[in-house]
Amino acid sequence: MKNTGNTILITGGSSGFGREYARAWHDAGNTVIVAARSADELEETAKGRxxxxxxxxxxxxxxxxxxxxxxIVERFPDLNVVMNNAGIMPYEDISGARDLSDAEKVIAINVLGPIRLTDALIDHLKARDDAVLINVTSGLAYVPMPKAATYSATKAAIHSYTLSLRKLMEGQVEVIELVPPGVQTELTPGQSTREGYMPLDEFIEETLALFAQNPTPEEILVERVKGFRFAERDGTVKENLDMLAKR
Structure with a gap:
């Protein structure tokens, strides 16, 4: 992924990762479009840029x-980078029968959302130079958090989908998976100040350095997430799962 001269679309751009990447990539010399449900929060992201x-x-x-x-293709025909970042993470108890409306909403946003947007824009991206598609998953794709079982499953699904897409898009679109650890954002209530989570500014700084590498890694992995990402290889899935079950 080139560092400057891109036209970049970021979903979930009203806060957290989306807002910080949007501002950083804009300031590096890219045109950036942020998308989310909240128009007011989007305007705050874009203010002054x-x-x-x-x-x-x-x-x-x-x-x-x-x-x-x-x-977006009509307004920004030079669009060449799409970042599927929008997502929600409600806690749930799957140990008994329950109302599944929240789980269905998580699947609609976290799985169907990026699949639909990718499908709608993939032919455009294939026709662009320096085309990149970035899917945001999670360390929980590799070791699930039991009280966020559906969220974890959706991120595992997008990891799998990204592998397939990368293989099929070889030589046409660069496909990157961004795998965050627990980061201090408002993905869940109180998470932005939760002890033990990675400060947002540190996460953005470390990942931007990885995005700037040439070639850009297929997976953007900060050091803090590697314990989850390689847990199966390292034989530490149960240990990590037990730890997450206590959170």
């Missing part, structure tokens, strides 16, 4: 994704 643009989008709405894709 001439080439940072806000476009509301609900990735759980199939028709909205299709219309959004048409509009």
């Amino acid at each position: 001439e080439n940072l643009h806000a476009m509301p989008l609900d990735v759980a709405d199939a028709a909205a994704v299709e219309q959004f894709a048409k509009e």
